[in-house]
Amino acid sequence: MPLAPFRSEPTLDFAVPSNRQSFEKALATVRDRLGRDYPLVIGGERVETPERIESYNPAHPEQVIGRHACGRPEDVERAVGAGWKAFPGWSRTPIEERAQLLLRAAQVVRQRRSELAALMVYEVGKAWDEADGEVAEVVDLMEWYARQALELKDRDRMAPWPGELTEFRYLALGVGAVISPWNFPLALATGMMTAAVVAGNCVILKPAETSSTTAAWLVEIFFELGLPPGVINLITGPGSVVGEALVDHPQIRFVAFTGSREVGVRIYERASRVHPGQLWLKRVQLEMGGKNAVVVDETADLEWAAQAITAGAFGFQGQKCSAGSRAVLVDGVYDEVVGRVVELAKRLRMGDPIDPEVTVGPVIDGSAEEKILDYLQIGRREGELLLGGGHGPGDGHLIEPTIFAGVAPDARIAQEEIFGPVLAVIRAKDAEQGLAIANGTDYGLSGSYFSRDPQRIAQAKDKFHVGNLYINRRSTGAYMGVHPFGGFNMSGTDTKAGGPDYLLFFVQGQSVAERI
Ligand code: NAD
Numbered sequence: 023m024p025l026a027p028f029r030s031e032p033t034l035d036f037a038v039p040s041n042r043q044s045f046e047k048a049l050a051t052v053r054d055r056l057g058r059d060y061p062l063v064i065g066g067e068r069v070e071t072p073e074r075i076e077s078y079n080p081a082h083p084e085q086v087i088g089r090h091a092c093g094r095p096e097d098v099e100r101a102v103g104a105g106w107k108a109f110p111g112w113s114r115t116p117i118e119e120r121a122q123l124l125l126r127a128a129q130v131v132r133q134r135r136s137e138l139a140a141l142m143v144y145e146v147g148k149a150w151d152e153a154d155g156e157v158a159e160v161v162d163l164m165e166w167y168a169r170q171a172l173e174l175k176d177r178d179r180m181a182p183w184p185g186e187l188t189e190f191r192y193l194a195l196g197v198g199a200v201i202s203p204w205n206f207p208l209a210l211a212t213g214m215m216t217a218a219v220v221a222g223n224c225v226i227l228k229p230a231e232t233s234s235t236t237a238a239w240l241v242e243i244f245f246e247l248g249l250p251p252g253v254i255n256l257i258t259g260p261g262s263v264v265g266e267a268l269v270d271h272p273q274i275r276f277v278a279f280t281g282s283r284e285v286g287v288r289i290y291e292r293a294s295r296v297h298p299g300q301l302w303l304k305r306v307q308l309e310m311g312g313k314n315a316v317v318v319d320e321t322a323d324l325e326w327a328a329q330a331i332t333a334g335a336f337g338f339q340g341q342k343c344s345a346g347s348r349a350v351l352v353d354g355v356y357d358e359v360v361g362r363v364v365e366l367a368k369r370l371r372m373g374d375p376i377d378p379e380v381t382v383g384p385v386i387d388g389s390a391e392e393k394i395l396d397y398l399q400i401g402r403r404e405g406e407l408l409l410g411g412g413h414g415p416g417d418g419h420l421i422e423p424t425i426f427a428g429v430a431p432d433a434r435i436a437q438e439e440i441f442g443p444v445l446a447v448i449r450a451k452d453a454e455q456g457l458a459i460a461n462g463t464d465y466g467l468s469g470s471y472f473s474r475d476p477q478r479i480a481q482a483k484d485k486f487h488v489g490n491l492y493i494n495r496r497s498t499g500a501y502m503g504v505h506p507f508g509g510f511n512m513s514g515t516d517t518k519a520g521g522p523d524y525l526l527f528f529v530q531g532q533s534v535a536e537r538i
Contacts, residue, residue, distance in 0.1 A: 025125075028169055028503050031132075031158040036150055036378055045150060048136035049143065049376060056144060060238040062091045062258060065104030066251025069097065075259060077234050080147045080384035081374040081418040087145045088235030093259030098226070098267040101255040102274060105197035105224035108252030113194040113222035117175055120220045121168040123247060127216070128164035130243050131157060138208060138239065145235050146204055147383035147419075149375045152338050159209040159502055163520060164216055166503040170525050171220040180533075187536040192529035194222030195305065196275035199268035201261070201289070203281040204386055205341045207233030211240055213502070213519050214278040214307075219253060221528035223276070226255045228265050230281075232386050234258040261285065269293050272300035276528070279308050283439070283465075283512055286310040307527050309343070309514040311439040312467030314497045315460035316346040317482070319453040320354040322472035323494070328362035330470060330496035335445040336370055336423045337498055339385050343513070344468040344490065346497040348436055349447045350456045356449050360427055363445070364408050367423045372414050384419040385442050391419040394442035397435060398424060404436075405429040405446065431459045439465070453478055457485045466510030468497040489516050 034041045056079075061068035073092040079085040112120075131138065138160075139153035148156065180190045198218055202211040211229055218225045229237030241256045257264050265285075269277055269292050277293050279286055286308040293304045316334060318327040334346030351359050375383035385391055391413075398411050398421075405426030414420025421442055429436050429446040436446045450456035453473070460469055468490040471482035479493055489509040490500060500507040506521025508514055517527050 025169055025172070028166055030501050030504060031161040031165075033151065033158050034154045036154075042378065045136050045140065045378075048140040052137055052140040052144065056088070057086045058088060060088050060090045060235065060258070062093055062097055062101075063241055063245070063254070063256040064097065064101045065107065065255065066245070069100075071097065075231050075234065077145055077232055079144050080386055081376070081420075083388070083417060083419070085144070088238065090234040090238065090258040093257040093264040095263065095267040097257055098264055098271060101226045101257055102197055102271055104252040104255055105226060106273060108224045108250055109194070109196060112224055112250060112253050115222070117171050117220075117222070120222065121171045123249065124164045124168040124171075124216055124220050126247055127243055128161045128168075130247065131160050131164070134243075138236075141236055141239060142207060143375050146207055146233055146386060147375055148338060149381050149383060150378050156206055156209050159206075160212045162502040163209065163213045166520055167217045167220050167525065170522070174221070174525055174529065183535070185537060187538050189534040191532055191534070192221075193532050195528060195530055197224045197226070197273065198276035198278060198528075199228060199274050200225045201228045201265050201268070201277065201279045201281065202230060202237070204230035204233035205338070205343070207236040208240060210280045211237050214280065215254065217525055218276075218278060218528045221525050223528055224253045224255075226257055226268060228257050228259070228261070228268055231258070231260060266292070270295075270297065272297040274304060275302060276305040277307070278527070279306070281310065283310040286514065305527065307515050307517040309508055309517065309519070310512060311441070311465060312343045312345070312509060312513050313348060313437060313439050313463045313465045314344055314346050314468045314488070315348040315350050316470040316472070316497055317350045317450075317453070317456040317460050317486070318355060318359055318472040319352050319456065319475070319478055321475040321478060322355065323474060324355055324359055324362065326494060327472040328359055328366055330472070331359070331363050331445070332366040332370075334470065334496040334498050336367060336382055336443045339382055339421070340443040341385060341441050342498050343509075344498045344500065345441075346470060347440060347445060348460070349445060350450050350459050351447065352450050352452055352456055360408070360447055363447075364425055367409055367425060370423050372420055372422065374418065382423055382443060385421055387419060390442065391421065394421050394440060394444065397438075397440045397442070397444060401426045401435045401444065401446070404433040410443070431462055437463050453481070457482060461485070461487050464512040467513035468492065468500075468509070470495060470497045489513065489518070
């Protein structure tokens with residue numbers, strides 16, 4: 023039966039008392055499940071290791087979220103073997119069956135929606151609506167890739183040739199590594215992993231250490247659904263050990279990575295080496311960081327712009343690759359927009375995101391906190407501190423929403439990804455210069471342009487060089503299946519997650535001609 027057309031999963035409105043109550047209940051249920059032990063998953067078996075890594079609550083660093091097996095290179099070896107053992111069967115499983123698996127998984131995620139979101143509140147410090155939005159994105163990814171997989175089958179129509187029966191078809195690649203970050207711990211692991219698997223591949227998921235529990239819960243869903251052993255393997259552990267062992271392994275066919283530029287570039291270099299016994303050039307996708315700008319010209323709706331700047335800079339504490347960490351304002355509206363953004367940012371409530379009123383929670387860990395505090399010192403030298411600038415109250419990794427104004431376009435805080443709640447405000451003499459400043463970094467992920475003038479909007483569409491361009495809206499909040507996501511330049515390989523071509527990364531085309 024044909025599937026209904028794709029539709030984005032609606033998010034929950036927490037102003038509705040019943041939604042609020044059921045989320046409170048989920049937070050309590052999940053609290054009782056914190057601190058458990060989680061093994062590796064290799065070939066469908068649970069594998070313990072002598073050492074463990076812990077993930078903890080960044081709002082309360084003494085609270086352990088999960089104790090995870092700490093993978094070793096020999097575990098990577100076994101997982102790659104388990105993947106190849108499963109591959110012949112899985113890659114020949116009809117694509118309709120593989121798509122059905124994703125649709126069933128989407129159904130389970132819908133049922134466990136509040137629990138999964140609650141876990142992310144504890145493990146990575148997401149505010150309620152951010153966590154719920156991420157679970158909705160997971161459903162979208164599964165529903166979208168299921169449909170895309172079925173369409174892959176229909177892309178095979180080639181021109182006829184006399185005397186030949188011709189065919190063009192897509193084959194799965196083999197066994198690949200999926201290396202995911204902590205900031206969208208459920209959605210990014212899901213996106214890369216399900217796209218690979220629905221296309222017929224087997225994967226080894228290596229999640230970020232700080233969000234290992236969310237990844238373990240995700241993998242559990244697929245096991246409960248009866249996925250054949252070895253199709254999805256989970257190796258938790260340090261990136262420098264198991265991540266690297268995966269990337270270097272000669273039997274790894276592809277690497278799908280989302281994370282920092284530093285690690286992405288390292289993976290790119292290492293994956294290009296051909297090791298003895300390796301039969302292919304590894305295929306690599308890398309989705310990395312951003313230093314995204316929101317440009318506001320003098321024709322813009324300034325209230326919209328100020329709201330979008332505030333939400334884009336401080337949502338999830340600025341820890342989104344698409345965060346609008348630069349506001350580029352033309353002379354005529356500079357003072358008004360800055361003033362309004364400061365006013366709006368002052369109203370943000372900082373604290374433990376278990377509280378529904380909190381919009382700015384903790385940053386992910388102690389080293390992120392230190393790095394951001396260093397940038398706050400740099401910012402004091404490079405701009406005028408208008409708001410924040412320090413540590414938040416308590417023991418959690420809280421950083422105040424911070425605004426520096428009068429920042430030069432080439433200042434470090436205007437060029438480097440800080441990945442925290444820090445906004446650099448830059449003055450431009452006009453719209454043209456504003457766009458040049460916006461394009462003047464190594465990155466090219468997302469960007470916003472605010473204007474009411476159709477010619478200016480056309481100019482922005484022509485010149486603003488980013489993978490995700492938004493006109494008159496914030497730089498964050500891409501919907502899968504609606505806004506295919508991925509960046510230019512040092513933001514990555516632009517594979518466009520949630521887009522019409524994403525699955526092509528995970529397959530190879532074969533042309534077959536039979537003489538008749
Ligand atoms: P990170 O690069 O530190 O880690 C990402 C993953 O790589 C983790 O699983 C980590 O363990 C692993 N890793 C670390 N060292 C490795 C190595 N040497 N070899 C192989 N794997 C290794 O990134 P992070 O701190 O988890 O995530 C934040 C970064 O991710 C930010 O830069 C953000 O902009 C970026 N990001 C980009 C996108 C996008 O779609 N472009 C989305 C989300 C996050």
